Amino acid sequence: MGSAPEVVLLDIEGTTTDISFVHDVLFPLSRRALPEYIAEHWNDDEVRDAREATGASDIGGLIEHLTAWIDADRKEPTLKAIQGKIWRGAFESGQVKSHVYPDVPVAFQRWKARGIRIAIFSSGSIEAQELLFRHSEQGDLTGFLSGYFDPTTAGPKREVRAYEAILRALGTRQVAFLSDVTAELDAARTAGLSTWQLLRPGVADDAGSTHPKVSTFAPDELGF
Numbered sequence: 001m002g003s004a005p006e007v008v009l010l011d012i013e014g015t016t017t018d019i020s021f022v023h024d025v026l027f028p029l030s031r032r033a034l035p036e037y038i039a040e041h042w043n044d045d046e047v048r049d050a051r052e053a054t055g056a057s058d059i060g061g062l063i064e065h066l067t068a069w070i071d072a073d074r075k076e077p078t079l080k081a082i083q084g085k086i087w088r089g090a091f092e093s094g095q096v097k098s099h100v101y102p103d104v105p106v107a108f109q110r111w112k113a114r115g116i117r118i119a120i121f122s123s124g125s126i127e128a129q130e131l132l133f134r135h136s137e138q139g140d141l142t143g144f145l146s147g148y149f150d151p152t153t154a155g156p157k158r159e160v161r162a163y164e165a166i167l168r169a170l171g172t173r174q175v176a177f178l179s180d181v182t183a184e185l186d187a188a189r190t191a192g193l194s195t196w197q198l199l200r201p202g203v204a205d206d207a208g209s210t211h212p213k214v215s216t217f218a219p220d221e222l223g224f
Ligand SMILES: CSCCC(=O)C(=O)COP(=O)(O)O
Pocket: 011, 012, 013, 014, 022, 026, 075, 080, 083, 121, 122, 123, 124, 125, 128, 129, 132, 157
């Protein structure tokens, strides 16, 4: 049982949302749409940044490079920015609704009622994060969220400096971070955040992790 934090900071994939939704729905969607998107947006900022990051000089080379990154689940900010742009059309047209575990909106209401702020820290771009919570199977959840962070704005999720930057931006040190990934939780704990590790269904327990483990956001597990 933990005491109530001022802010709950949440990872997405494996924490609020089933990993399979990200890997089996969102990633294939971006993989399929990538060639047309790159060809049509060759001179846009996001594609220019990706050209620089990959060193690709032609359309085919860039598509090949970014496709390999998607297949390897590389959390490269330039790829994430392009994926966010691609997913916008799918979410806004109603083609896709995001998966969010049922205990998540229930916890959002409980935390909001207690004055606890809720923020997101994901490798997905801030644009993609906002889309995911606006177009969820459980309705528009963005009204519960007061901050979004990604590696472009904060730093890499496995580095302590990212959590230090987030603490500065939030203006408090009373922050609980919930994630499924031990390396992210280790970095957050070193920065001074309290940590909880999500063990969602079908995910193997990391025996080497020393973070308290929960299977849902229920108050009898988290204590807040
Ligand atoms: C709408 S965010 C899409 C998810 C994504 O692209 C991703 O890489 C998730 O990473 P996380 O840091 O949330 O595990």
